[in-house]
Amino acid sequence: MPRHKHRISQQLNHRRLSIYSILAIALISTLSVFGCGKMGGGNSIHVKSATTGDKDLPVKSSYAFAVTKTFTDVTGKMTTASAHNVYAANYDLDANNFAMSMDKPLTSDDQVRVVFSLIGDEGTNDKSPPKAGTYSAKADKYMKVESVGLVARKGGADVKSWLDRSMLTGEVKVSSASADEISGDVDLTSGDTSIKGSFTAKVLKRK
DSSP states (O other), X not given: OHHHHHHHHHHHHHHHHHHHHHHHHHHHHHHHHHHHHHHHTTSEEEEEETTTEEEEEEXXXXXXXXXXXXXXXXXOOEEEEEEEEEEEESSOOOXXXXXXXXXXXXXXXXXXXXXXXXXXXXXXXXXXXXXXXXXXXXXXXXXXXXXXXXXXXXXXXXXXXXXXXXXXXXXXXXXXEOSSEEEEEEEEEETTEEEEEEXXXXXXXXO
16 A cells, blocks of 8 residues: 555656646746847848838848938928938948948848938927937828838849838837937838838937
8 A cells, every 4th residue: 555655656746747847848938939039129120012022121230310301381481300311221231421321232132221211300400319209100290200111132233112102101119319329119001011120220420
């Protein structure tokens, strides 16, 4: 009888160990998934277009620079707003000469560049720091995202796909903004073309 009890006790211990092992493996797997997601989610954009197909775009370099945008209403009154042009690419952008160098032709078919412009508040200009907040594609003039495009390479030539302004929906949420860096989330769609994900762009300054 004692041997029988001992055998049952051993079986129970084995079962407990098996359950603990399964739980430990499950916990490690869950932590790994969350860890990978946190590491990969900070600077990655998913693009979908006729040229690129449906693909993830790990952002290797991203920059922004400001220009002044001028508005004139029906009465002739002029106002200004800052326009931070944001570039994000899965290759090393040449930021030495702002747009002139970042707009250089792509060199391989796997390279993709995303561009969009964040229009600030009324009265701001190219010297104004970027502002955190939501930039809507449907805004009238200010706190608006516009000039959204994708640049890809096919058949040895650049293919530039500008998202139709009249059909553009979504927004860019800038969660953090300083004189040196902008970061946030982009979620924009126009027809069959979409740009979604996270970005962190270094703000370029003119000398």
